[in-house]
Amino acid sequence: RVAEDIVEGEFEQGSITESERDCMLDVLEPFSQSELEQIAADLDNADASTSSEAEADLDALEAQLSACRA
Numbered sequence: 777r778v779a780e781d782i783v784e785g786e787f788e789q790g791s792i793t794e795s796e797r798d799c800m801l802d803v804l805e806p807f808s809q810s811e812l813e814q815i816a817a818d819l820d821n822a823d824a825s826t827s828s829e830a831e832a833d834l835d836a837l838e839a840q841l842s843a844c845r846a
Contacts, residue, residue, distance in 0.1 A: 779804050779812055792845065799844035803837070 780801060787797040804812075815837075818830030 777809050779807075796844050800841050803840045803844065807837075 783792070783797055783800045783804070786792045787794065792800070815830050815833050818826050819834065821827045821830070
């Protein structure tokens, strides 16, 4: 929900267009709040393999969101 709020806030500020907002919300839709929170928690994990996997997940998500602005 927090990620969706950020996207909505960017749209309201005029930072992104309506079609970019819709695309980003579509990218976020399959993820539950707990899945996104788990990625964030895993980024802070001391276990290198867990944090490395979370970084890859975050990079993939960011790439999908960035593609909405292309």
